[in-house]
Amino acid sequence: MANGKCIWCLCDTPDGHLEHIIPLAVGGFDEFALPGSVVCKACNNGLAHLDRAVADEYDTAAFMARVSGRKGKPPAVRSRGNFVATIEPTGPTMTFNMERFAVPAHDGSSAGPYRSGSRNINAKLEIDGSAARISFKQEFGSGPKFIRGITKIAFSFLAFLKDPMTAREPKYDAIRQFVRYGVGVRHAMLLGCDDREYRCGPASLHSSESEEQAVQFRIGHTDYLVDLTERESLMPMFEHTMHETYGANGWTVLPITSP
Ligand SMILES: [Zn+2]
Numbered sequence: 112m113a114n115g116k117c118i119w120c121l122c123d124t125p126d127g128h129l130e131h132i133i134p135l136a137v138g139g140f141d142e143f144a145l146p147g148s149v150v151c152k153a154c155n156n157g158l159a160h161l162d163r164a165v166a167d168e169y170d171t172a173a174f175m176a177r178v179s180g181r182k183g184k185p186p187a188v189r190s191r192g193n194f195v196a197t198i199e200p201t202g203p204t205m206t207f208n209m210e211r212f213a214v215p216a217h218d219g220s221s222a223g224p225y226r227s228g229s230r231n232i233n234a235k236l237e238i239d240g241s242a243a244r245i246s247f248k249q250e251f252g253s254g255p256k257f258i259r260g261i262t263k264i265a266f267s268f269l270a271f272l273k274d275p276m277t278a279r280e281p282k283y284d285a286i287r288q289f290v291r292y293g294v295g296v297r298h299a300m301l302l303g304c305d306d307r308e309y310r311c312g313p314a315s316l317h318s319s320e321s322e323e324q325a326v327q328f329r330i331g332h333t334d335y336l337v338d339l340t341e342r343e344s345l346m347p348m349f350e351h352t353m354h355e356t357y358g359a360n361g362w363t364v365l366p367i368t369s370p
Pocket residue numbers: 117118119120121122150151152153154155
């Protein structure tokens with residue numbers, strides 16, 4: 112397609128590339144992609160750090176679900192310091208290092224010392240007779256760019272499910288400012304999925320009176336509901352519905368605001 116305009120910078124897109132809406136690293140696929148006429152090359156590259164921010168939160172879940180890395184590489188986690196996970200000939204293998212010094216990991220690389228408050232994984236080993244059990248905790252969604260990445264996905268789905276013309280309307284300038292520059296505060300509602308399956312999609316639009324207002328989609332074990340109105344005017348209604356349907360559990364809104 113020629114003569115398009117980018118939904119992010121609103122410039123012409125003579126040189127755009129296919130943009131995967133859900134990053135491949137978390138299990139996105141080619142069916143959910145925007146053509147080069149909708150996202151320019153500069154924005155595709157310039158906003159890739161937000162895709163990485165989402166992928167960083169999902170790295171362990173995507174590893175467990177055997178989501179392949181870039182260009183079909185086997186799944187692996189190597190950016191968490193004290194935690195290394197790779198697929199070895201014997202199967203998925205992980206090293207957790209809870210020491211204060213680096214130790215060799217199972218694959219010959221190095222697992223760094225454990226530091227709390229970082230992206231490190233806090234693991235616990237319990238030994239009960241001849242059985243050992245490792246449990247670990249991981250923070251999710253607290254990275255500062257995570258909501259921007261989720262909002263980028265939601266807005267891309269609007270262009271995909273409705274049409275790019277709609278996404279270029281001035282009423283979405285607040286979304287553009289937030290995603291591109293981090294201007295303003297926006298939220299995302301997260302809902303746990305009942306099944307234990309790791310999968311991505313489908314996505315749906317919530318509209319009324321022909322206005323597109325919110326997008327819902329799934330990544331891994333979580334459903335996201337993102338209010339795309341300028342001032343997030345639908346969020347109170349969404350939160351009310353969630354309270355009515357599920358009570359206080361099974362859903363949350365990020366970023367968590369302190370009272
Ligand atoms: Zn652009």
